[in-house]
Amino acid sequence: MPTQYTSATAPGALPLLGHAPAFLHRPLAFVAGLPAHGDLVRLRLGPLDAYVACHPELVRRLLTEDRTYDKGGIVLDKAREVFGDGLATCPAAAHRRQRRMLQPAFHRDRLPGYAALMAEEIAGTTATWRDGDVVDVPAAMYRLTTAVTARCLFAAHERAGSLPVHASMDTIARGVGRRVMLPLPGTDRVPTPENRRFRRARQDLQEITRRLIADYRAAGTDHHDLLSMLLSARDEDGQGLSDAEIHDQVVTFLLAGTEATAATLAWAWTLLATHPAIRDRLHSELDTVLDGRPAHHEDLPALPLTARVVAETLRLYPPSWILSRTVAADAELGGHRVPAGATILYSPYLLHRRADVFTCPDRFDPDRWLTTARPVPGTYAPFGLGARRCIGDAFGTTEAVLAIATIAARWTVVPTPGRRIRPARSASLSPRPFTATLTRRAR
Template sequence: MITAPGGLPLAGHALDLMRRPLEFLSSLRDLGEVVGFRLGPSTAYLLTTPDAVREVQITQLAKFGKGGAVLDTARAVVGNGIATSDGPIHRRHRKMAQPAFHHSRMAGYTATMAALAEQRASSWLPGQEISMTYEMHMLKSAMLGRTLIATDADVTKVLSAALPELVAGLGRRVFLPLTWPHRLPLPMNRRYEAAQRELNDLVHRTITEYRATPGDRGDLLSMLVEARDDAGEGMTDDQLRDEIITMMFAGVATPAETAVWTFHALAAHPDVEKRVQAEVDEVLDGRTATYDDLKRLEYAKRVVAEALRHHPPAWLVSRRNTEDVVIAGERIPAGSDVFFSPYVLHHDPRSFPRPDEFDPDRWTPERAGESPRHAYIPFSTGFRKCVGDAFGQAEVLTTVAAVTARWRLRQVGEPEARCDLTYRLKDSVMRVEPR
């Protein structure tokens, strides 16, 4: 097996992964389908092709658990929810959660999302310079707060304050897996611990309230409280806690960062922006978007898909094999950390010609089949595909529609792209201009 060149005697390639992760992982793509690299004293493995990823996610799924540096770190906060659980627990909870994302519920969720997006966009002023990073995290926190927990006014406030601290803290823990630096009484560690306490307190308080007054309130949490498995059993309080916090991360951080990247792309490509504006005008004609409208915003959907190809928030995924496996002719011993990177796959010229070009039309029905299956995986693939992908896409599309109907956004300065737990713009400042 080919092993990545370079590395340090003790750290291996950990510093490369920390300092220049996208460049480092992309440099391994041409070395083979399975490439070894060292994380400290251990050898980890990067899968670089859609076929190799398919082995992990579909063909040999039973031999891989949800483990490795990324998921083990995330599990410390989100617990054993759908995103981090395996086996019978994952199958049980996925089946129980799926009705909460059924299209019959999406119309109500979308109406709430669209109204909040309109409210946020209408609060901006011509010439105002806004932090899109802040604005989108506030908006997605409000969207999730109103759809996940419909009765708690504190949700938006807690989510918008706590989640950025937790995402940053988890990112530090992925790349610096030693425990002692994170126990030091440093301001960043104290903020992380305070955010974790605040989020847990909110969730436990809300579960207690919902248990006391059961019934369908039209939100995600009430459906989870009422959900029953094939044996007629519901989730325990701890299981509900893990699923709620998982949804908070998935429903705020990822859509917020996708929206920021999308507006960044629109500002950089005025021709694309004009086509989105024309479509929004034609489809909505000044109305607030509905769930049925989202299906008709075909070009806007392609723009978001292309933004996700260029800048997948979930840029690195880890698994751990429970037994020896052979992928692309290479043996990977049991207990290994196995990685694949949606970013690396999405920028492979063998799958996406001119990968650095922003081309929404590569997602037209005529061209979408040009790329191999499993080459585009912003929401994962197979049985472990994100259960709430349609929910997240609705969050982004309602926001794009509300903003582009009123404004042109222009980038101010060059924001810093950062890879920690997610691939994001640290702070994207944009100037609001009337259309």
């Protein structure tokens, strides 16, 4: 007998505001509680109506039937203001061409080369650390992933890892987060100091990328980095990407790669600090394999626990915790009609904490991945699913494993006592406030 999926409207809507106050002030708890009301739950966010797909099978359909459920909606539309029509945000009509053109840049044969650049930047960034240093962990991880991403994009630039993009990207990422969490029309056009900083940072980043694209075109050399691949990419008709298209892809890679991996690394340190038995096992693995040296691509097969720590961190705290799709034409989802133009939200955070999918879902247990190597589609989606699955998933997880291995082989990250670490209310999950003391390990 086919599964009967339930549909409901979330209770607690306020006049005019709907569910927006609950969504703004306690977003994770609010979203995680929606499955109790139905498999497809209707929300009202101010004047906007939206649906939330809470059941894994409905999410699988939402993400794999991409011509019916296209990229768009209140979350993606806000992100598109920054990313333009890059691979992560472009509509289905443009996606197939872009994906085919960009896929060679992320072929598995190129990963060892990128990993070598990652290892150099991770080692270089952490070389200045000193025993007893007190650091803002999310900021430190953001600086590290910015250096790595910029180096892999612009390897020809003699100081790619220190390009002045960190401040701009941090401001833009926070601005996108505010716009997603306050999806009311017109709020991003009010000339507040935050909006002015956002627009200025976006202009600065655009100028940097335009200048780099022009320099690369003038040189005409393949530097075996991501920007060279973008410049040489051709579609089936032999046409390349325009400068505007390359700019959108560069911004997508810079922001998506930096923000997501930095958040994952920051959460990994909080989880390891509060689970000393797992941290001790991780240290044992790293002492055996690395003996204090930086990790490299060839070490990855010998670091299975480190990889499971990354997978479990992504389950508990997926960086893109809520995303949206727009309905291209009248459709049915789980036996319920959804009209054309409607926004449907889905939350990897919600999916990853369903007790009917993951045993003790709130527990940090990297060993669960010893028996859950291939999750049922729709139950684990930190990188999406189907044709729109993140093209840089292997890139990001490789960077995270190398960073955790290199840092934990030499350092213990000890959170400042007495401070409660909470997820920032933003488009991506990051632990704040989170300061910690770096303690050099004695092996």
